Amino acid sequence: MRVILPFLLLFALFWTDAAAQQQVTGKVTDSRGEPLPGVNIIVKNTSTGTVTNVDGTYALKVSEQNAVLLFSFIGYAPVEMPVGAQTSINVTMKEDLQNLDELVVVGYGTVKKSDLTGSVASITSAELKATPVTTFDQALQGRAAGVQVVQSNGVPGGGTNIRIRGTTSVSASSEPLYVIDGMLINNNTAEMSAGGRGPSLNPLSTINPSDIESIEVLKDASATAIYGSRAANGVILITTRKGKSGKASINFETYYGSQQVTKTLDMLNATQFATLVNEAQTNAKLAPVYTNPASLGEGTNWQKELFRKASIANYQVSLTGGNDKTRYAVGGGYFKQNGIVLGSDFDRYSFKLNLDTDVSKKLKVGTNLSFNRMSTNGVLTGPGNVVQGVVTNALQFNPILPVYDPTRPGGYTFQHDRKDAVANPIAEAKEYQAITTTSRMLGSVFAEYQIIQGLTFKSSFGIDALNTKSNTFGPNFLKRTENSMGEASVTTLQALTWLNTNTFNYNRQLNKDNSINVLLGFETQKFRNESVNAYAFGFPDSRTGWHDIGSAENPQTTTNGELQWSMLSYFGRVNYSLKNKYLFTVTGRSDGSSKFSEGRKFGFFPSAAFAWKVTEENFMKSATFIQDLKLRASYGRTGNQSIPPYRSLALIAAIGQGVFSTTGQEVIRGREPVSYPNKELKWETTDQLNAAVDLAVLKGRLNLTVEAYNKNTIDLLLDTPIPFTTGFENTLLNIGNVRNRGIDIAVSSVNLDGKVQWNTSLNVSMNRNKITNLARSGDVNLGVGGNILREGQPIGTFFGYVFDGIYQTDEDAKSSPAIAGQTPAAGDRRYKDISGPGGKPDGIVNDFDRTIIGSAQPDFTWGLNNSVTYRNITLSLFLQGSQGNQMVNQNLGDLANVNGKQNVLAEPGLGRWTPENHSNKYARALSTANDNVFSSRFIEDASYMRLKNITLGYNFHAGVLKKLGMANARLYVSATNLWTLTNYSGYDPEGNAYGGTTNIVGVDFGGYPQAKTYTVGLNFGF
The missing domain is CATH 2.60.40.1120 (Carboxypeptidase-like, regulatory domain)
Structure with a gap:
């Protein structure tokens, strides 16, 4: 028993x-x-x-x-x-049309969308994945009101320029702050890229877009002030995939596609170019060059030789799941993009792990870890090089010459025979190697402990470790290496950021009508990098490349560099809700940065916001057609400290040539001051006022948000001339103000919700930028593309002469105002005589006649997305555009200059002025022409409307999935950059050769064109 x-x-x-x-x-x-x-x-x-x-x-x-x-x-x-x-x-289950109770990520926490007091735009993973992109910042274009994203070139792995509610600085960065799973990311290209002679790295290209769950863009001061001194340009919060309790699931995502250049420029062929050269010679009373132009035929199409159809592929696998205590998400991916320009490509390997576990009812710990390794191979392109980029060279190169010349070392035609600086673009693209390999580990660990009911303490420690190696080699038979007789460089960079964040969060419902959330935090961050650059000239044997840099006949001095800075921060935020209809938010952050002067290192950045849920009032109960009406207002202060370290200090450096000793027998490397100390250097400060209305009507089928803002940036950081008696020409000072005013509009609608579902979202952004105080006399001439800084005008203002057509007769040329020092004739360019020293036209065209001739600032930017679903088929159509902005087409300095020195566009080349063709736009052919002054003829309307993406997808039926043993499966085809409507004559109305700078904008000069991409993809899970 x-x-x-x-x-x-x-x-x-x-x-x-x-x-x-x-x-x-x-x-x-x-x-x-x-x-x-x-x-x-x-x-x-x-x-x-x-x-x-x-x-x-x-x-x-x-x-x-x-x-x-x-x-x-x-x-x-x-x-x-x-x-x-x-x-x-x-x-x-019904689709959530209002989504008012969904959680939105804000700084150091989350909040229900219905309880937001600040300006926050959300982009989901579905929107991010709608367009195949190399980096996630490219996917933001046109997705959020108030966020202007310009993809200035199509280089694989290249970056974008993002402006949230305008440009707030002229010397410091205007890029937003990026926060990935709580880790504040250093996106400073100068600090996070290998220097030397290799291509620069876009730090964001090391982040795998497939790992991202959602992105929140913080726009107003109430939302961004919690990040204080780094939030003047807005904040982008990125949340990666997290594990969930429940059955484990495996998902696989892949797509494969083909890319091609969106357009090519119509250039003169061999016969046409030879005819132009002869005419230019004859007009200059010189002998013709080509005896029989007609016999040359079409010649070489250098664009066709340089551009190619290129593949793009992505593979991603992820595993998510967990139980009531532990949740996990792990994944890996591989991305490969071959560039549409020969010799350029990009590939990335990625690994991601998110893990959290409930140790007890009160203690939770976890980690977020990602590792990415990327490699980019690309020829050095753009105006920053002594020799122009390969795209520009392909446009200018003589179409009469062949690509290959077996009689020369290397087997290529060496150079353009009409203009010495133009190298064979195919030789440069294929033979000049520039490979950058980067490994980046981004991760954090955290512990969260519930002290009492409603009060939690969270501590996290994160690191951002980046290692980059950049290798370049140019063999001795290239035009680029003509003087160096072959060149090689090896550059390494190690960068490490660590961040420790500690927060107390108190959340309590005080009674029926009152609730409060209090956040208090303490944060420290430190950054350090170290780089070494070795390079050498003279490689008679090209076989070893950079692998044996010591074999060079002319080694150069090895250089190295170090940078470091640190920050100490205290911050807090109080959210208070009264009767769930009156919402108050007060935020403050105190930041201390080592970048600024003693006594100026700390700044305080406060904000306050109020929101009124009007629909919660009794008098609104009868208005049943209105589901949500909320009024919001905020005011606050943020800062900008994105300048290099040590700018407040007196720095010294080695004298370049050295000095002779007293005996005259030896050279001594001395030291000299290189910067003027500024003991008053401090933050740029931005004050922002925001007012908004959120409206949802027709049972949530129509949602509207309208926001108006006014941003004033003071204490602008600007390199400023100082008296020569100091021993220096200029120094960094806090002078000047910039203002940005604008309106953001976001509309979403459910047009049909029956068997056919049709959803639409539209966003429109209007921003007006103005320099309100420059604190100096006269303009700041930036020296590129006519860009100037002038008080009362926006950043991106173009300044030059006004083009006034073509002189039609010699008599007209002699009797009309002309550029000082020139004697024009019929067929030459005319410029307006606007004013002289007395303010009136004086018969001479000189500096007094230069004026404002355009602006790169758009009137508005927009994005429109339509999604239509019928049964298992979904069609999405995404349009994006910009209106009213202008572009400096700097390429026209050569491509419309019919002097016979380089190839030119077909329109000015065939439409040039002749005694029989009295063009009033294009000058005559003249080999001795030297008129290339900057004028309004370089300014073009760069407004555009682009079919950014169209995707047709099919979700497999449940019966098919059951037979296959799958939980979900989707097959789709997609096209990106399929069509662009614009009057701009260059490759791309977005092209900006100086995209990495803040104050030089809207200048197209030999950029890498964007690609048109066709892809087919498959996603499935178990």
Whole structure:
């Protein structure tokens, strides 16, 4: 009996538990009756749960008498169903049209969308994945109001220029702050890229877009002030995929595509160019060069030789899951993009791990870790090189010459025979190597402890470790290496950022009408990098390349550099809700930065915001057509400290040539001061006022947000001339103010929600930029593309002469005003005589006649997305554009200069002035022409409308998925940059050769064109 009794007791317990459990089954469908796989079902207030199968069915054992099942699925309104005595519960889930209760990530926390007081725009992972991109910043273009994204070139792995509510600085960076899973990212290209002779790195290209779950853009001071001194340009918060409790799931994503140049420029062929050269020679009373132009035919199409169809591919696998205590998300990916220009490509390997676990009811720990390794290979392009980039060279090169010349070393035609500086672009693209390899580990660990009910303490420690190696080699048979006789460089960079964040968060419902959330934090951050650059000239043997740099005949001095800075911060935020309709937010942050002077290192950045949920008022209850009406207002201060370290200090450096000793027998390397100390150097400060209205009507089918803002930046950091008596020409000072005013509009609508579903979203951004105080007399001439800084004008203002057509007769040329020192004739360019020293036209065209001739600032930018779904088929159409901005087409300095020295565009080349063709736009052919002054003839309307992406996708039916044993599967085809409507004559109306700078904007000079891409993709999961 003693032996049997324990078994009887165990059986009784099992029978009692089994009798208490109740099996509930059912099916979950959407509003069209289609099954929903992957719906989370949890017994409310417990950890018991399951997910629906591929056919939407589920089975769950419930043991509590008053159990309530909670059904949740992304994009659908949650459903609660009491169980009672039911054993079968079918549920229909409706799309969440309002999404007012969804959580939005804000600085150091989250908040319900309905409780937002600041300006925050959200971009989902579905929107990010709609367009195949190399880096996630490219996917932001046109997705959020108030966010202007310009992809200035199409270099694989290249970056974008992002401006949130305008440009706020002229010397410091105007790029936003990036925060990835709480880690503040250093996106300073100068600090995070290898220097030397290799291509620069876009630090954001090391982040895998497929790992991102959502992006929030913080725009006004109320939302950004929690980041203080780094938030004047806005903040972009990135949340990566996290694990969830429930059944483990495996997902695989892949696409493969083909790229090609969006357009090519119409250039003169060999016969046309030879005819032009002869005419230019004859007009200059010189002998013709080509005896029989007609016999030359089409010649070489250098663009066709340089551009290629190139592949792009992406592979991503992820595993997510967990239980009631531990949740995990792990994934890896590979991305490969071959560039449309010969010799350029980009590839990235990535690994991601997110893990968190509940050690106890009060303690939670976790980690976010990613490792990415990328490699980019690209010829050195753009105006920053002594020799122009390969794209520019392809446009200028003589079409009469062949690509290859077997009689020369290397087997290529050496150079353009009409202009010495133009190198063979195919030789440069194929033979000049520039490879940069970067490894980046980004990760953090955290612990969160609940001290008492409602009060938690969280501490995290994160690192951003980057290692970059850049190798270049140019063999001795290239034009680029003509003087060096072959060149090689090896550059390494190690950069490390660490960040420690500690926060207390108190969240409590005080009573029925009052709730409060208090955040207090303390943060420290330090950055350090170290670089070494070795380079050498003279390589008679090209076979070893950079692998044996010591074999060079002319080694150069090895250089190295170090940078470091640190920050100490204290911050806090209070959110208070009264009756769930009056919302108040007060934020403050104190930042101390080592970059600034003693006594000026700390700054305080406060903000306050108020929101009124009008629809919660009793007088609005009868307005049933309005589901949400909220008024918001905020005011606050943020800063900008994005300048290089040590600018407040007196620095010394070695004298370049050295000095002779007293004996005259030796050279001594001395030291000399190189910067003037500024003991008053401090932050740029931006004050911003924001007013907004959020409106949802027609049962949430139509949502509208309109925001107006006014941003004033003071204490502008600007390199400023100082008296020569100091021993220096200029120094960095806090002078000048910039103002940005504008309106952001975001509209989303559910046009159809039956068998055919049609959703539309539109955003429009209007910003007006103005330099309100330059604190100096006269303009700041930036020296490139006519860009100047002038008080009362926007950044990106173009300054030059006004082009006034072509002189049609010699008599007209002699009797009209002309450029001082020139004697024009019929067929030469005319410029307006606007004013002289007395303010009136004086018959001479000189510096007094230069004036403002354009601006790079757009009137507005916009993005429009339409998504139509019928059964399992979805078609999405994304349009994006800019209106009213102008571009300096600096390429026209050569490509419209019909002097016979280089090839030119067909329009000016064939439409040039002749005695028979009295063009009033294009000058005559003249080999001795020297008129290339900067004027309005270089300024073009760069407004555009672009079909950014069109995607047709098919979601496999539940029955098919069940047979295949899959949870989901989607097949799609997509096209990117398919069509662009613009009057701009260059490759791309977005092209900006100086995209990395803040104050030189809207200048196109030999850029890498964007690609048109066709892809086919497949996503599936188990």
